[in-house]
Amino acid sequence: MSAPRPLREQLRLPLTRDVPAGAAAFVRSDCNAYAFDALAAWPDSAGQVMAICGPAGCGKSHLAALWAERVGAIPLNGAEAALADPLELEGRPVLLDIAQDADDETLFHLINLAQQDGGALLMVSRPSPRRWDVKVPDLRSRLDAVRVVAMEAPDDAVLSAILTARFAERSITPGDGVIDYLVKRIDRSADSIAAVVDRLDAEHRPVTRALARQVLESSSPTLDEA
Template sequence: MTIAAQLPLDLGHRVAIGSEDFLVAPSNADAVAWLDRWPSWPAPALAVYGPAGCGKTHLGHVWRARSHAPIVSGDALDSADLPALLGRANAVVVEDADRVAGAPAREEALFHLYNLARDSGGHLLLLSRKPPARWRVKLPDLRSRIKAAPAVGVEAPDDALLAAVLVKLFADRQLRPGMDLLTYLLTRMERSLDAARRVVAALDRASLAAHRPLTVPLAREVLAELDHETGGKDDGSGNRRSPRHRVRSQQGAG
């Protein structure tokens, strides 16, 4: 019996880009519902925020596939041709949109892009780690527009979503790991969708290179190697954390 048959996974599938599927779960369902409402958004922009690896970028690609919107980083807005960026799609995905905050030229660029979208009936999808209320935007007019835009959070993936993603990623590579391997990974890997992709890819490479089956001992070696590369370590409970996770924990401890 395969893992997919053993796990009670009741998660919806969304076609994203390439051969990937987007899995709908409680952690991202609100954001998916907002994207489903497009183009009937109550404002020219929608902000989607959440921690690194929660799936924001994947959601952006899901929406891009529907809207044909280009994707631009907040860091690059001040050098972009804004009318051309909005273009025929009349829509833009701005990744790391919070990075415009505190940079006058980038704040001005986002302000003008917002106005262009509003005046043409277009839309902006703003992706960020922090909710818009915490962006510390200095330009009053931009701050008021962002405040008026709906904002929805995406949470870090829970065990059910991570398990479903692992099953899907392994299946994409025509691999069928056992339940013991899946359980091992869920209790030790970094808690993010990006980490799931890295782990599955690394396991596939290691298995092919060493002509070894997918087993817990192989996973232990692969996780140790990935841990060494990222500088992460065990947090004492068996869960792997990257330096990025430790910083967030320390900030929240106060």
């Protein structure tokens, strides 16, 4: 494969994505403590590249968005990174979510830009960069050298906190035992929480353990009916 084109030739269009406004507080727990602590003071010098990896719904994009707000990083997303304006990226931290979907040349140039004063690159993906399918040998070696921090599926503490927050957003006060009941039975992801809270809210009646059981038993197979 020919050498990657200079970034100025590849990335032409202005950025259109913003970091999500008003990101909610992130719950630190055993399942995410390693990644949380790794980002707390990062980057502490120029030329740094890091990747956060973990299963769907583990909160990696949320944690990365909080980091981006803290350091003023420019957010990019997957294949859309190829449309970024290079002048916006020079000397700035960059957050690349769904990073495995970016093309080889874009990844190569973003890693190079991270070497500039003020630069840094945080990549977010489910698989580790070491497992991405890339064709450029120099990119392969660079990705293999990236510092990777892993996150696990949300544990009970995180699920309980997210459920509490989602109910509060809808001014719902769940009955005694509802949150503990749901934590033991729903898929361990933010998407599952959002779905079950939507269904409970749609009932337009007090959210009791009996209602929670009824909703779970009539829901999709992704929810445990036991």
